[in-house]
């Protein structure tokens with residue numbers, strides 16, 4: 001039996017959609033019928049991705065350049081995407097980065113900057129879509145957290161703290177807007193073979209934190225693929241998850257349940 005495409009006629013916004021998990025989600029939402037807005041600071045990758053998708057189904061993908069740490073730019077990108085493709089049905093807040101550094105060497109500026117990118121961007125994008133979604137009777141938001149929200153790693157105090165904030169933001173938004181038809185969930189991946197994940201491993205190894213290939217195998221069997229996280233995102237964004245709200249779906253092949 002062939003499955004019906006789940007996002008026909010829907011407008012999906014993906015921040016951090018130019019590469020990695022965001023790009024995988026963009027391709028999969030598009031393949032399932034969505035109009036997709038890619039918001040990212042990587043102009044070349046975002047533009048190429050949108051152009052490729054439009055080659056297969058014209059005028060259903062658009063790239064919007066924004067650094068998500070800049071509230072005006074991000075708000076402008078969300079507004080432009082709504083003007084292009086209509087009220088967003090789905091917002092995937094994925095853009096994020098990390099600092100790998102001893103806590104005592106981390107400056108307040110670096111700490112603030114990481115919160116700007118990983119957390120405040122979710123505040124801004126969510127506030128920008130909310131009035132539109134609520135006027136339309138609801139919508140679905142998926143935020144990218146990490147296993148690092150609950151498992152502390154040395155040299156990642158700032159990163160772990162931002163990812164924990166993403167999880168509580170998810171629960172609190174879900175609670176406040178449930179009765180208005182909004183669902184807000186998160187994904188918490190383990191190590192993914194993306195630019196972010198590979199850079200994280202290099203930086204941790206350079207600071208003598210134990211994450212050898214053998215460690216990865218012991219923790220989660222192998223590196224996760226971007227598409228495996230994107231699948232979880234599409235589920236949470238879809239009507240199949242209609243009663244899943246305020247939840248964090250861990251995508252880590254047992255990493256966080258092992259003793």
Ligand SMILES: NC(=O)c1ccc[n+]([C@@H]2O[C@H](COP(=O)([O-])OP(=O)(O)OC[C@H]3O[C@@H](n4cnc5c(N)ncnc54)[C@H](O)[C@@H]3O)[C@@H](O)[C@H]2O)c1
Pocket residue numbers: 015016017018019020021022039040041042066067068069094095096097117144145146147188189190191192193194195196197198200226
């Ligand atoms: N890769 C992992 O191992 C892993 C594990 C858990 C969680 N995550 C989360 O996934 C996200 C990283 O994504 P990925 O793994 O797909 O990596 P990635 O590096 O392939 O993709 C990140 C995307 O976000 C964009 N981006 C980053 N900062 C931005 C900014 N300030 N403004 C606009 N766009 C920006 C990048 O240009 C890129 O397209 C982060 O939120 C991270 O916390 C990653």
